[in-house]
Amino acid sequence: MMEKEKEQIVEYGKKLITSGLTAGTGGNISIYNPVEKLMAISPSGIDYFETKVEDVVLMDLDGNIVEGDRKPSSEWSMHMIYYQKRGDEIRAVVHSHSTYSTVLAICGMDLPATDYQVAIAGGNNVRCAEYATFGTPELAEVSFEAMKDRYACFLANHGLLACGPSIEQTFAIAEEVERLAGLHYMACTLGKPQVLDDQEMELMIEKFKTYGQVQVVS
DSSP, X not given: OOHHHHHHHHHHHHHHHHTTSOOTTOOEEEEEETTTTEEEEOBTTXXXXXXXXXXXEEEETTSOEEEOSSOBOTTHHHHHHHHHHHTTTOOEEEEEOOHHHHHHHHTTOOEESSSGGGGGGTSSEEOEEOOOOTTSHHHHHHHHHHTTTOSEEEETTTEEEXXXXXXXXXXXXXXXXXXXXXXXHHHHXXXXXXXXXXXXXXXXXXXXXXXXXXXXXX
């Protein structure tokens, strides 16, 4: 079942490492199939370059394992909440321990619109969620609240979370938010960064909706 999604989990798991978005076995990836109403998610604690298609776990939206002999990622509930509550628009979730995003998350800081491309995450900032223990329903809930009207958020003292209509777009959002977090960090070392106003960011958000080869969820 869901062979394409399983292959993508394996492929993008490797990209988490090669892109520098995470290290070791940190982070996790999931993809939702609305027809099957199942989530494919990376297994817990297996090296991304050792993960095979058969290691990917399929779960239904009640939290039951439908296929797979491996233990699913400890963060499965944090992925599942997006498919349960935003499944009409969200098809993939990427969680990483990206350096600069995690630096801001450790400080409990949002990423403001110091670069117009913050709009890629759907708003005029990337919010930092309240702290909750990893692998708990509480973390799923606080992340969901921080992600309201957004496609990315920081997890306090933890890392970065991104979602979107496809694994390709979701991964691109994760990469871009990490890049922007790095720019913001470096700008703060030089002085007080200029933040774009809400009116300009509303314009940017609209422009991003039709930028590039937009993929429509069906």
